[in-house]
Structure formats: structure tokens, C-alpha cells
Amino acid sequence: MREVGIVGIGHTKFGRLDYDLVDIMAWSSLEALKDAGIEGGIDQVFVANMGAGAVNNQTGIASALVSRIFLEPAMAETVENGPASGASAVKCGYLAIAAGMADTVLVTGGERMRETTGWKATDFVATLTHPDAEYAYGLTLPAYGGMFTRAYMERHGLTEKHLAMIAVKAHRNAEKNPFAHIEETASIDGIWDGPHREVVNPVMADPLRLYDLCPVSDGAASVVLTAMETAGRFKKKPIRIAGIGQATDTHCVFNREDLLDLKAVRLAAERAYAMAGIGPKEISLAELHDAFLILEVAESEEVGFFPKGEAKKAIERGETEIAGRIPINTSGGLKAKGHPVGATGVSQIHEIVKQLRGEAEEGRRVKNPRYGLAVNFGGFGNNVVATILAKE
Amino acid sequence: MPTTTELYAVDRNVYAFRCPECGALYYPAPMVCRKCRNRRDPSVTVYPDFEKVPLGGPCRLLTWTRIYALPEGIDRPSLAFGVVEFTNGIRAVGVLMTEKPKTGALLDARAGLVRELVGRDCYGLQLFDPSP
Numbered sequence: 001m002r003e004v005g006i007v008g009i010g011h012t013k014f015g016r017l018d019y020d021l022v023d024i025m026a027w028s029s030l031e032a033l034k035d036a037g038i039e040g041g042i043d044q045v046f047v048a049n050m051g052a053g054a055v056n057n058q059t060g061i062a063s064a065l066v067s068r069i070f071l072e073p074a075m076a077e078t079v080e081n082g083p084a085s086g087a088s089a090v091k092c093g094y095l096a097i098a099a100g101m102a103d104t105v106l107v108t109g110g111e112r113m114r115e116t117t118g119w120k121a122t123d124f125v126a127t128l129t130h131p132d133a134e135y136a137y138g139l140t141l142p143a144y145g146g147m148f149t150r151a152y153m154e155r156h157g158l159t160e161k162h163l164a165m166i167a168v169k170a171h172r173n174a175e176k177n178p179f180a181h182i183e184e185t186a187s188i189d190g191i192w193d194g195p196h197r198e199v200v201n202p203v204m205a206d207p208l209r210l211y212d213l214c215p216v217s218d219g220a221a222s223v224v225l226t227a228m229e230t231a232g233r234f235k236k237k238p239i240r241i242a243g244i245g246q247a248t249d250t251h252c253v254f255n256r257e258d259l260l261d262l263k264a265v266r267l268a269a270e271r272a273y274a275m276a277g278i279g280p281k282e283i284s285l286a287e288l289h290d291a292f293l294i295l296e297v298a299e300s301e302e303v304g305f306f307p308k309g310e311a312k313k314a315i316e317r318g319e320t321e322i323a324g325r326i327p328i329n330t331s332g333g334l335k336a337k338g339h340p341v342g343a344t345g346v347s348q349i350h351e352i353v354k355q356l357r358g359e360a361e362e363g364r365r366v367k368n369p370r371y372g373l374a375v376n377f378g379g380f381g382n383n384v385v386a387t388i389l390a391k392e
Numbered sequence: 393m394p395t396t397t398e399l400y401a402v403d404r405n406v407y408a409f410r411c412p413e414c415g416a417l418y419y420p421a422p423m424v425c426r427k428c429r430n431r432r433d434p435s436v437t438v439y440p441d442f443e444k445v446p447l448g449g450p451c452r453l454l455t456w457t458r459i460y461a462l463p464e465g466i467d468r469p470s471l472a473f474g475v476v477e478f479t480n481g482i483r484a485v486g487v488l489m490t491e492k493p494k495t496g497a498l499l500d501a502r503a504g505l506v507r508e509l510v511g512r513d514c515y516g517l518q519l520f521d522p523s524p
Contacts, residue, residue, distance in 0.1 A: 118461065119461070119462065119463055119464060120464070122461060122463055123463040123464055126463060130420055131395075131396075131397060132395070132396045132397040132400065132420060132514075133419065133420040133484065133485065134485055136397055136400075136506065136507060136514035136515075136516055137473065137485060137486075137487060137506050137507060137514070137516050138462060138463050138465060138466045138471060138506070138507045139473055139485055140459060140461070140463060142459060142461065143457050143459045143473050145457075146457030146458075146459065147455040147456060147457045147473065147474075147475060148455070149457075150455050150456065150457060150495065151454070151455040151495075154455075154495055202460070203458075203460065204459065204460055204461055205457050205458075205459045205460075205461075206457050206458040206459075207457075208457075252420065252485075253475075254454075254475045254483040254484060254485055255483060259454060259455060259475065
């Protein structure tokens with residue numbers, strides 16, 4: 001198999017965008033081509049998206065994107081794997097090049113979720129739950145986030161203040177990220193122990209509060225992949241895809257032997273580490289899928305950064321801050337950068353590339369990173385993709 | 393042939409499903425028994441269906457939440473959910489009908505109308521404090 005590298009990255013602002021979905025994806029795609037120093041020559045396009053049919057009343061969006069930016073006759077497919085669609089699409093791009101089916105691949109993840117109402121957006125994401133054992137009840141992903149958080153707090157002693165500390169970190173990083181949805185500062189005084197907490201930061205899915213949840217966002221992110229053996233013809237040095245791991249778990253969360261065991265996260269990371277030939281100690285930074293802040297905590301333990309139940313001590317010591325031992329969610333994470341579901345996995349990889357190149361903005365730039373890990377979490381942990389990138 | 397959701401609405405009940413070959417019990421229904429690989433056929437055309445076992449009764453609350461951003465078809469200001477485990481080991485999600493839920497509490501699960509969508513009623517488990 002051929003080795004694969006990333007030679008171009010592109011991103012739109014996350015938030016509310018007044019373009020149609022394909023225009024949003026076209027924007028980040030063109031940015032990625034420009035970053036790679038090319039205008040065409042793409043053999044294959046993979047588009048990551050979850051809700052175009054349900055929310056935007058549009059299907060066949062991979063073909064539409066190719067035509068919108070004149071990449072015909074490139075091969076094109078849409079990859080739908082729930083909120084893990086982005087990393088799955090990058091995996092497909094990797095496989096196409098590694099297998100020799102293509103030399104250069106454009107991967108674009110995009111979503112336009114703010115075209116509809118908040119409850120419809122929540123409802124469309126909830127369609128990935130079991131139709132009669134979960135969805136029929138009105139169960140939402142934030143509801144599972146709340147139940148998981150309560151179980152974790154009761155077992156490991158995590159407090160609401162720990163989550164507030166992560167929220168403050170996420171906002172601080174997002175403030176310096178020009179693509180982030182949330183641009184406002186958050187402080188512990190304001191969201192956790194201030195006099196107006198119940199107004200500023202109300203309970204949404206007890207015990208999760210507003211600042212513990214990601215926003216509903218529009219946006220897109222893109223990467224250009226190519227075979228490492230021919231990467232020298234592009235404008236920038238390639239960032240190598242060193243490892244990809246993926247795993248699945250039960251569709252119904254309640255059928256897991258231990259409700260707090262995110263087995264698919266652990267297995268996906270172990271598989272990615274094995275492929276890369278490294279372990280968690282070699283990782284310089286990570287983008288972890290924090291649709292609910294508890295997931296940053298639990299995933300950081302499952303991927304081996306901290307023992308089970310110990311992440312709270314790392315939060316207290318600031319180990320996950322930009323200058324800490326293992327910076328997590330330097331982009332602001334889903335929590336503050338935003339979460340256009342199909343775009344998220346590609347956006348995480350965009351951030352790792354930016355950090356490994358040393359191109360991240362001042363104040364959120366990690367010092368001398370070598371390896372970066374991205375964890376893209378589909379469903380409530382029933383399909384997880386872990387990707388490790390390496391600076392050569 | 394009704395879907396499982398339609399079956400619950402017609403019967404106003406919720407079922408676990410038992411493999412007729414080895415007796416393993418499942419919720420929700422799989423299409424093959426994990427233990428003996430016996431196939432399930434809801435239309436009873438090629439293989440027999442699994443036995444329907446009404447789900448309900450005493451159960452223990454494993455975790456819970458109350459949500460304030462509700463999806464379509466819920467006409468309340470908030471909605472509480474719990475994950476429960478029955479004495480036979482089966483687990484399920486239910487709507488909490490108790491005001492002060494507590495992890496580890498014993499509850500009584502009963503089938504009831506949990507959501508009204510356009511053109512269809514959804515029946516599921518409602519979780520009550522046990523009768524004195």
C-alpha cells in the first residue's frame with residue numbers, strides 16, 4: 001500500500017452561513033485546492049454529510065459539488081456515517097490512494113443545519129438512535145449526554161465545575177480561531193459560580209448545562225490527499241496520515257455492559273496507534289469529539305492519555321491547555337468551534353494539519369508538535385474513527 | 393406486517409423477544425440470535441418469529457436525565473428519561489414519571505403512550521415509583 005499525505009486544507013467560518021449547502025462545501029474545497037497550489041487534477045472527491053436529504057432537501061451532493069467547482073470527470077461519492085462522516089470520508093480517501101485507485105483526492109465535509117428550526121435539527125440527529133427503543137420516546141443525543149454525565153459524575157467524582165473549566169478553555173481557544181462559531185469569552189465566574197448562573201447557563205439535559213453542549217452550526221472543511229511518493233509537486237510539505245482506526249459498538253447505548261465504557265473509542269485509538277507504530281505518550285495534541293463536554297473527559301481516558309476517572313486531575317492541573325502536557329481541542333472543539341455534523345471530522349483533521357505545520361494562530365499554537373490525534377465520534381459512540389497525523 | 397413501533401401501538405404494549413431455539417432474551421429485537429445464530433423472521437415466511445415477552449414490572453434505575461429542549465410530539469415543558477435494568481437482566485430506556493428520580497432506586501415500568509407523532513402514536517415504557 002502507498003503512504004498518503006495531506007497537502008491542502010480549507011475551511012469556512014462555522015456558524016450561520018447564508019449560502020446553500022453546496023456553495024458552502026465549494027468554498028472550503030477551493031480553499032484547500034488553493035492551499036495545495038492546484039486548480040484541478042483531482043481524481044476522486046469524497047463528500048461527508050449527514051443531513052442534506054433530510055434538512056436541505058438535496059441529494060447527490062458529491063456530484064453537485066464536483067460540478068459547482070468544475071472538477072468533472074473526477075469520481076465522486078457521498079459518505080454518510082452520522083457525526084463520524086468526516087473522518088470516514090478521509091479514511092475512504094486514504095484507501096483510494098493507498099490502493100492505487102487515485103493519486104489525488106479531495107475530501108470535503110459539509111452541513112447546513114441552521115436552515116431548519118432547533119428542534120428539527122435535534123430531531124434529525126436523533127434519527128440515528130434506535131427507531132422503536134430510543135427515537136420513539138423523543139430521546140435525543142443531549143439526553144444520552146446527560147445520562148452519561150450523571151453516571152460518570154457519580155462514579156468518578158467529576159463536578160459541574162470541572163465541566164465549566166473545560167468550557168472556559170474551549171472558548172479561550174475558539175476566540176483565537178478565525179473559523180470558530182462561538183467568539184465570546186466565558187469565565188468561571190460567569191457560567192459556574194456567578195449570581196446569574198441559572199439565566200446565563202441554564203440546565204439543558206440535567207446535569208449538562210448550556211455551556212456544556214455544542215452549538216448547531218453550518219460550515220464545511222476540506223483536505224487534499226495525495227500519495228507521499230508524488231507529494232513533492234505540491235506547494236507545501238505533506239503531513240502524513242500515520243494511522244487510522246475505526247470500531248463500532250451496540251446501537252442501543254443501554255445494551256452496553258458498562259454504560260460508561262466507550263469501547264469503540266478505545267478500540268479505534270488502539271488500532272490507529274498500532275498502524276502508526278506509536279502510543280498515546282507520543283501524541284502532541286488531540287482533537288476529541290466533544291459534542292457534550294463529558295465526551296472530552298471520557299475520550300481522553302479511553303485513548304490512553306489518563307487512567308479511567310483521572311482526567312479531572314489533569315483538568316485541575318491545566319494539562320489539556322495549549323501549553324499543557326497534552327493540549328486537547330486547540331481549535332475550540334465542537335463545543336466552541338461548532339459542530340456542522342458532516343464537516344466535523346474533516347475540520348478536526350484540518351486543525352491537526354494546521355498545528356503540525358505551525359500555522360495555528362498565536363496564542364493557540366502548540367509548541368513543536370510531532371503527532372496529532374483526531375477522534376470523530378458517531379452516534380453515541382457506536383461508530384468511531386481515530387486518525388493520527390505525523391509531521392515528517 | 394407491522395413494524396415493531398406499529399406493533400407496540402396496536403397492542404399498546406412493549407415487548408422483549410425470546411429466541412425459540414435457545415431461550416435467549418433480547419430488547420430490542422435482533423434479526424439473529426447472538427448465542428445460537430437462529431434467524432428471526434417477523435413475517436414468519438421462512439423462519440419463525442421470536443416469542444414476544446411483555447416488558448415491564450420491577451426495575452432498577454441506572455442513570456437518568458431531564459431535558460428541556462424537546463423534539464416534536466412532546467407537549468410538556470421538560471421530559472425525564474432513565475435507563476433501567478429488569479431482574480432478568482434486560483435493559484431499556486423509559487420516560488420517568490417520578491418527580492425526584494434517584495440512581496439505584498427501584499421503579500415500576502409500565503407500557504404507555506410516550507409520544508404522539510403526525511399519524512402515529514408511540515408506545516414505550518413509563519417508569520413510576522413502586523406502588524406501596
